[in-house]
Amino acid sequence: MAVAQTMQEKESEDCSLLPLVHDIIKCIDKESQDIHQELNKLRTKIQEAREQISNMPGIDTSPEEQQQQLASLREQVRTKNQLLQKYKSLCMFEVPKAS
């Protein structure tokens, strides 16, 4: 549980741009030459975030729509299970094999 929470925090930190912006502001304050490198890091980070978002599954719909689809699928499985159970409890058909 603790491991999962740590991973979640790490993921949240990973997608945050504030640490990089903070580093850039520090470089401006210090008038450091590393500012270009930090700017590149920010640009790369934004690009990576865009790619990550594009590859994330299941976010093409809103959470509400997705919940509706999930409920619909659950209902389908339930109905089909009931139907099969009903047919199976009716009787068995033994089809003679053609010799």
Next chain:
Amino acid sequence: MAERATKERLLSVLDDLEVLSRELIEMLALSRSQKLPQAGEDTQILDLLVQRDRELQELMEVGREQGRVQEEMLLLEKEVEKRDSDIQQLQKQLKEAEHILATAVYQAKEKLKSIDKAKKGSISSEELIKYAHRISASNAVCAPLNWLPGDPRRPYPTDMEMRSGLLGHMANLPTNGVNGHLPGDALAAGRLPDVLTPQYPWQSSEVSVGMLPPHHGNDFGLEPPGHNKENEDEVEAMSTDSSSSSSDSD
């Protein structure tokens, strides 16, 4: 209005973050290079940046949760596909069963029809055996074992029997004339016992009576000229046999 997709919202927030961070950096760099006092605008941008960053993280969390839901949905979709396949299989089996049952019902109906038909024209076995003995005794179906040319017992069907048969119907032969040329026919007809006259269930009354010439009906009652005692005894013996065998059959 429908809720926007999470992806769309994430990309929008990311664009905002990019624009805000660029503006903040440019503003800070400009103020540093020109040594201008900060007018508080950068603080507003910074607040907006922090707010958008928090939104981004929240939305990323929502996106991850949606990813987990998506996995569950994929599992459910596979489950639905499996159930569909099971239902189709069952439907196929039901169709086969229906076909087999339909065939069985058709055959059973045909058999019932045959049974009904047989019941309507039922013939008692006793009568059938009696008739068989009678036609055997009259030598209508085969000659006596010791038959020789010149023997008045006929080794062939009578003219009346021929005409009452299917061939007689087809040819529609005239009833007059032929009879006179066959003395043996009258002879044999005379030999037939009177019990042949009654109708049997399997005999068509039209055929047996209708085909009989008007003047020919009395021939049955006449004593034929070639009548001999030996033949009569033989017939009697057969009749006795038939009645005894009929009794046995009971």
